[in-house]
Amino acid sequence: MEFLTYSTYKNLRINKYILVFSVLLLFAYIQATQATTNKKVVSQIVFTKNNYAVLISQPNHLKAAVNTAETLSKTSKYNSDNFVVMACGKSVEAFVKSSDQNEQIETGKKAGITYKICGMSLKQFNIHPDSLVDGVDIVPNGLTYMFDVQSNGYKTVEL
Numbered sequence: 755m756e757f758l759t760y761s762t763y764k765n766l767r768i769n770k771y772i773l774v775f776s777v778l779l780l781f782a783y784i785q786a787t788q789a790t791t792n793k794k795v796v797s798q799i800v801f802t803k804n805n806y807a808v809l810i811s812q813p814n815h816l817k818a819a820v821n822t823a824e825t826l827s828k829t830s831k832y833n834s835d836n837f838v839v840m841a842c843g844k845s846v847e848a849f850v851k852s853s854d855q856n857e858q859i860e861t862g863k864k865a866g867i868t869y870k871i872c873g874m875s876l877k878q879f880n881i882h883p884d885s886l887v888d889g890v891d892i893v894p895n896g897l898t899y900m901f902d903v904q905s906n907g908y909k910t911v912e913l
Contacts, residue, residue: 842896872896
Protein backbone atom coordinates (compact mmCIF):
# COMPACT_ATOMS: atom_id res chain seq x y z
CA MET A 755 0.00 0.00 0.00
CA GLU A 756 1.32 3.39 -1.02
CA PHE A 757 0.80 6.54 1.05
CA LEU A 758 0.39 10.00 -0.41
CA THR A 759 2.79 12.60 0.75
CA TYR A 760 1.55 16.01 1.69
CA SER A 761 3.04 17.56 -1.43
CA THR A 762 1.41 14.94 -3.71
CA TYR A 763 -1.92 15.45 -1.94
CA LYS A 764 -1.59 19.22 -2.31
CA ASN A 765 -0.84 18.87 -6.06
CA LEU A 766 -3.84 16.57 -6.57
CA ARG A 767 -6.05 19.02 -4.74
CA ILE A 768 -4.80 21.95 -6.83
CA ASN A 769 -5.27 19.92 -10.02
CA LYS A 770 -8.83 19.16 -8.96
CA TYR A 771 -9.57 22.88 -8.57
CA ILE A 772 -7.97 23.63 -11.91
CA LEU A 773 -10.09 20.92 -13.54
CA VAL A 774 -13.32 22.25 -11.96
CA PHE A 775 -12.42 25.83 -12.93
CA SER A 776 -11.63 24.74 -16.51
CA VAL A 777 -14.95 22.92 -16.84
CA LEU A 778 -16.84 25.96 -15.53
CA LEU A 779 -14.95 28.25 -17.88
CA LEU A 780 -15.71 25.96 -20.82
CA PHE A 781 -19.41 25.85 -19.86
CA ALA A 782 -19.53 29.67 -19.64
CA TYR A 783 -17.88 29.95 -23.07
CA ILE A 784 -20.39 27.54 -24.62
CA GLN A 785 -23.31 29.48 -23.09
CA ALA A 786 -21.93 32.80 -24.35
CA THR A 787 -21.42 31.36 -27.83
CA GLN A 788 -24.97 30.00 -27.91
CA ALA A 789 -26.41 33.34 -26.74
CA THR A 790 -24.50 35.17 -29.48
CA THR A 791 -25.65 32.66 -32.08
CA ASN A 792 -29.26 32.99 -30.91
CA LYS A 793 -29.04 36.77 -31.08
CA LYS A 794 -27.83 36.58 -34.66
CA VAL A 795 -30.76 34.38 -35.62
CA VAL A 796 -33.25 36.71 -33.95
CA SER A 797 -31.65 39.69 -35.65
CA GLN A 798 -31.95 38.02 -39.03
CA ILE A 799 -35.62 37.28 -38.41
CA VAL A 800 -36.41 40.86 -37.42
CA PHE A 801 -34.26 42.67 -39.96
CA THR A 802 -34.82 40.50 -43.02
CA LYS A 803 -38.56 41.11 -42.88
CA ASN A 804 -39.88 44.22 -44.60
CA ASN A 805 -42.82 45.29 -42.52
CA TYR A 806 -44.35 48.70 -43.11
CA ALA A 807 -47.01 50.68 -41.28
CA VAL A 808 -48.48 53.96 -42.50
CA LEU A 809 -50.43 56.23 -40.17
CA ILE A 810 -53.06 58.23 -42.02
CA SER A 811 -55.00 61.09 -40.47
CA GLN A 812 -57.06 62.41 -43.40
CA PRO A 813 -59.39 60.47 -45.75
CA ASN A 814 -57.44 61.59 -48.85
CA HIS A 815 -54.26 60.00 -47.41
CA LEU A 816 -55.75 56.57 -48.11
CA LYS A 817 -55.03 56.85 -51.83
CA ALA A 818 -51.33 57.61 -51.25
CA ALA A 819 -51.02 54.66 -48.87
CA VAL A 820 -52.71 52.27 -51.32
CA ASN A 821 -50.55 53.49 -54.22
CA THR A 822 -47.45 52.92 -52.10
CA ALA A 823 -48.54 49.39 -51.18
CA GLU A 824 -49.15 48.58 -54.85
CA THR A 825 -45.64 49.79 -55.70
CA LEU A 826 -44.03 47.47 -53.17
CA SER A 827 -43.70 44.16 -54.96
CA LYS A 828 -41.76 41.10 -53.88
CA THR A 829 -39.04 41.97 -56.38
CA SER A 830 -38.68 45.69 -55.62
CA LYS A 831 -36.01 47.19 -53.37
CA TYR A 832 -38.66 47.85 -50.72
CA ASN A 833 -40.53 44.57 -51.03
CA SER A 834 -43.23 44.13 -48.45
CA ASP A 835 -43.94 41.21 -46.13
CA ASN A 836 -46.60 43.11 -44.18
CA PHE A 837 -48.19 46.47 -44.93
CA VAL A 838 -50.50 48.06 -42.38
CA VAL A 839 -52.54 51.23 -42.77
CA MET A 840 -53.46 52.69 -39.38
CA ALA A 841 -56.38 55.12 -39.70
CA CYS A 842 -56.58 57.80 -37.00
CA GLY A 843 -58.37 61.11 -36.72
CA LYS A 844 -60.65 62.16 -39.55
CA SER A 845 -59.35 59.38 -41.84
CA VAL A 846 -61.65 56.88 -40.09
CA GLU A 847 -64.51 58.44 -42.10
CA ALA A 848 -63.04 56.83 -45.25
CA PHE A 849 -63.87 53.39 -43.83
CA VAL A 850 -67.60 53.93 -43.40
CA LYS A 851 -69.65 51.70 -45.74
CA SER A 852 -71.27 54.71 -47.43
CA SER A 853 -67.89 56.36 -48.17
CA ASP A 854 -66.66 57.02 -51.69
CA GLN A 855 -63.36 55.36 -50.68
CA ASN A 856 -64.65 51.75 -50.73
CA GLU A 857 -63.06 50.98 -54.10
CA GLN A 858 -59.73 52.34 -52.86
CA ILE A 859 -59.99 50.14 -49.76
CA GLU A 860 -60.62 47.03 -51.88
CA THR A 861 -57.65 47.89 -54.12
CA GLY A 862 -55.51 48.12 -50.99
CA LYS A 863 -56.70 44.74 -49.73
CA LYS A 864 -55.68 43.19 -53.06
CA ALA A 865 -52.25 44.80 -52.64
CA GLY A 866 -51.91 43.11 -49.25
CA ILE A 867 -52.84 45.96 -46.93
CA THR A 868 -54.15 45.20 -43.47
CA TYR A 869 -56.36 48.02 -42.23
CA LYS A 870 -56.43 49.08 -38.57
CA ILE A 871 -58.89 51.68 -37.28
CA CYS A 872 -58.36 53.77 -34.14
CA GLY A 873 -61.16 53.16 -31.64
CA MET A 874 -60.62 56.56 -29.99
CA SER A 875 -61.09 58.28 -33.36
CA LEU A 876 -64.30 56.33 -33.98
CA LYS A 877 -65.65 57.65 -30.67
CA GLN A 878 -64.47 61.19 -31.43
CA PHE A 879 -66.33 61.24 -34.77
CA ASN A 880 -69.36 59.28 -33.47
CA ILE A 881 -68.87 56.41 -35.91
CA HIS A 882 -70.34 53.10 -34.84
CA PRO A 883 -68.11 50.06 -35.55
CA ASP A 884 -71.02 48.32 -37.36
CA SER A 885 -71.01 51.06 -39.98
CA LEU A 886 -67.44 50.24 -41.10
CA VAL A 887 -66.55 48.26 -44.21
CA ASP A 888 -65.79 44.58 -43.73
CA GLY A 889 -62.25 43.42 -43.13
CA VAL A 890 -60.94 46.22 -40.93
CA ASP A 891 -59.64 45.74 -37.37
CA ILE A 892 -60.38 48.21 -34.61
CA VAL A 893 -57.57 48.87 -32.14
CA PRO A 894 -58.16 50.82 -28.91
CA ASN A 895 -55.53 53.49 -29.60
CA GLY A 896 -53.93 53.99 -33.01
CA LEU A 897 -50.87 55.82 -31.72
CA THR A 898 -49.93 53.15 -29.20
CA TYR A 899 -50.50 50.58 -31.94
CA MET A 900 -47.88 52.40 -34.03
CA PHE A 901 -45.47 52.30 -31.07
CA ASP A 902 -46.08 48.55 -30.86
CA VAL A 903 -45.34 47.90 -34.52
CA GLN A 904 -42.21 50.05 -34.33
CA SER A 905 -40.97 48.00 -31.40
CA ASN A 906 -41.57 44.89 -33.53
CA GLY A 907 -39.29 46.14 -36.30
CA TYR A 908 -41.80 47.79 -38.63
CA LYS A 909 -40.72 50.79 -40.65
CA THR A 910 -43.33 53.49 -40.10
CA VAL A 911 -44.44 56.63 -41.92
CA GLU A 912 -47.03 59.23 -41.00
CA LEU A 913 -48.96 61.02 -43.73
